Amino acid sequence: MGNIAIKADHIGMRFNMSTVKVDNLKEYVIKKITRRIQYRDFWALKDVDFTVKRGERLGILGLNGAGKSTLLKVIAGVMKPTEGKVTTYGRVVPLLELGAGFDVQYTGAENIFLYGAVLGYSREFIKEKYNEIVTFSELGEFIDVPVKNYSSGMKARLGFSIATIVEPDILILDEILAVGDAKFRKKSEKKIKSMFKEGVTVLFVSHNIEQVLSICDTAILLEKGTIVAQGKVEKVVEVYTKKLES
C-alpha cells in the first residue's frame, strides 16, 4: 500500500474475435459440427505495466484503437484482464459515461438513490447529501420528473453531481468533461480542480495535448496495446507529437 494508488502488473487483455458472431444455440451447434467457428485472437492490451503514486496525475495518450478505453475499463474493474492484475487503493470514481446507471423510468430523485447505490454508497449517506446533490445539479423542480424526459445535458449534470459528491481517491476522466452549458462546465471544472488540490489521483485520457500538459505530470503512450513511452509528461508528449507527424 503506502503511497501507491494504482498498480498495473503486466496486464494483457485478449479478445476472441470470431469471424462470425454466434449468439444462438442453433448456429453454435451447426458451426461447431462443421468446424466453422474460427477465432482470431486480438490483444487489446499486452504486457502493460505501470504504477501510479498517490496524488499523481497520469495522462494516457495514444491514437484511436491503441487500447486506452480498454485500459480504463480494466482499471475501473468493468473488465477483468486476461493476464496480470490491477490493484487499486481507495475509492475509484470513473467519470466516464455520466448517468450510465440511470433508470429512465425513475425520477431524478429516485435515480440519486439508485446511482448512489451503484457507486456503493449507503442510503443514509445519500439522504444526508441529497440536498447538496440537487443544488449542485441545478435541476430544481425537474428532480421529480422521470429521467426519460431529461435532456442529455440534464442527465449528465445529475450524473456528475452524484459521482462527485464524495472526494474520490482515484478519478478517471475520459476527455475533458463537456457537461451541460458553459456555466455548468465552468462549475464542474472548478469542482474537479478543487479535487486536484485535495491530492486526488487522476487518470486522464485525451487527444488534446494542451489539456494533457496542463493537467498531468506524468504520462504513458500506448500503441497497439503496449506502452511505447512512459515518464514525464513533456517527454511523452514529445514522442507522441513526433508519431503524429510521421
Added chain:
Amino acid sequence: MKQNIKNFTKYRYLLGELVKKDIKLKYRKSYLGILWTLLEPLLTMMVLSIVFSQLYGKADKHFPIYILTGRLLYTLFANATKTAMKSIRANAQMIKKVYVPKYIYPLSAILAQYVTFLISLIVLISVAIILKVKPTIHLLEGIIPLIILLVMVTGMGLILSTLAVFFRDLEYLWSVILMIIMYCSAIFYEPERVMKAGYEWVLRFNPLYSVILNFRNTVLYGIGLNMEALLYSIVFSVAVLVLGTFLFYKSQDKFILNL
C-alpha cells in the same frame, strides 16, 4: 471468500434499491398499482375453478384453494426464473460501464418476484378464511417449502442467466419448458388422475411438484410434510444452487464480451 462478503456488504444497498425498483416500476403506470398483485391470482383462480369444476363435474369446496396454492408457487417459479434469465442482458448498459458484482442482477430480479409473491399470499389467506379451511399446527411448516422454493429459483436463475448471455434463444426455449413444467405440476388437476394413468414418475421427479405437494399438505390438508418429497426437493434445490453459483462465477468475466 472474505473479499466476497466485504463486497456484498458494500453493495447490499444496491440490492435493496434494485428490488424496490423492480416492484415500483412494474405497477407504476397502472391505476390499481400494487393491487394487481392480489387481483391477478384471484381472478385466474376464479376462472380456473369455474372451468375445471365444470369440466370434472364435481364440487369440491376447497378446489379453489387447491388451484391457488399450485398456481401461486408455479407463477413464482416461472416469473423468477424468467426475469433472472433476462437480467444480465437487461442491465447490459450498466455492466459495460460501472463495476458492480454481477450476481446482484439475477438476485435482485428473483427477490423482487419473491416479495411480490409474499404479498400475493394475502389472497390465499383470505380465500382460505372465506372457504373455512381449518388451520392446523402444520400450517407453520408451510414456511419450509417456501424457503426451498427460494433456494431452487435462485439456483435455476443463476444457471439460466449465465446460459442466456451466450445463447439468446434460451429465452424462447425456456418458455416452452415452463409450459411443460406447468402441465407436470398438478396445478389444476388432481394427481390421482395422472397416477391412475401410470405417469406417477412425472410428478415424482418434478421438484416443483414436490414443493407444491408439501405446501398443500401443510396449508390445505393439515397433514404435515411428505418426507420423501421434502428430501428430494431439498437435495435438488441445493444441488442447483451449487451448480448455478459455480457456473455463474466461472463465466461472469466473459459476460461483457458477449453483451
